[in-house]
Amino acid sequence: MSIKDAYNQWSNQYDTNVNPTRDLDKEATIQTLSKYNFDSVIELGSGTGKNTEWLITKAEKVVGLDFSIEMTNLAKAKINTSQVYFQHADLNLKWEIENESANLITSSLTLEHIQDLNHIFQQAYQKLKPNGFFFICELHPFKQYTGSKARYETTEGTKELEVYVHHISEYISEAKKSKFNLIEMNEWFDEQVENEIPRLISFVFQR
Numbered sequence: 368m369s370i371k372d373a374y375n376q377w378s379n380q381y382d383t384n385v386n387p388t389r390d391l392d393k394e395a396t397i398q399t400l401s402k403y404n405f406d407s408v409i410e411l412g413s414g415t416g417k418n419t420e421w422l423i424t425k426a427e428k429v430v431g432l433d434f435s436i437e438m439t440n441l442a443k444a445k446i447n448t449s450q451v452y453f454q455h456a457d458l459n460l461k462w463e464i465e466n467e468s469a470n471l472i473t474s475s476l477t478l479e480h481i482q483d484l485n486h487i488f489q490q491a492y493q494k495l496k497p498n499g500f501f502f503i504c505e506l507h508p509f510k511q512y513t514g515s516k517a518r519y520e521t522t523e524g525t526k527e528l529e530v531y532v533h534h535i536s537e538y539i540s541e542a543k544k545s546k547f548n549l550i551e552m553n554e555w556f557d558e559q560v561e562n563e564i565p566r567l568i569s570f571v572f573q574r
């Protein structure tokens with residue numbers, strides 16, 4: 368099943384099933400981005416709007432890009448404000464957004480489904496205003512090495528989605544190739560058990 372079809376199928380339980388990765392991402396996003404000032408945001412893989420709801424408490428405008436109609440319909444049902452515009456888009460293609468239009472781009476739990484990070488960093492650089500920030504929060508590659516990946520339950524059993532492993536060095540070298548500077552990198556653990564494998568990794572890059 369394609370990634371898009373899987374998210375369409377997963378959507379009706381995405382917000383409610385037990386998902387510590389989703390919950391920790393929300394915490395990591397809020398904790399990290401509370402420190403930054405931004406008013407215009409592009410959210411990559413906006414999904415059911417879990418983080419959009421928080422982003423509009425700080426930003427004047429958020430554009431959410433996602434290729435799953437079902438995930439986006441849930442986001443639209445939750446968020447009813449002219450501050451947010453959800454656009455149906457495949458991130459692997461050229462993003463149909465004005466250049467230098469945002470001072471923050473965010474991507475949570477989405478890049479594990481994208482093979483070519485170079486394309487993402489190049490597009491992000493074009494769409495960001497000078498000095499704008501690119502926040503990424505993803506399943507930690509150490510977790511991926513142990514076989515962890517996006518999955519959900521159905522009546523026919525567990526469905527696992529197509530994923531790509533991105534090593535830490537890949538995020539950093541691809542960002543550098545697109546002329547981004549690394550501002551911060553953090554690892555996020557379950558219940559602060561710091562001798563366990565971290566669940567998530569986050570980066571803030573600056574254009």
Ligand SMILES: C[S@@+](CC[C@H](N)C(=O)[O-])C[C@H]1O[C@@H](n2cnc3c(N)ncnc32)[C@H](O)[C@@H]1O
Pocket residue numbers: 370371374389392411412413414415416417418432433434435438456457458459474475476477480481517
């Ligand atoms: C795990 S969900 C994360 C949703 C949201 N960011 C969150 O943290 O709850 C991943 C989202 O990325 C979207 N996605 C994955 N690959 C994509 C692509 N190539 N283009 C657009 N959206 C994509 C999926 O449709 C899904 O909504």
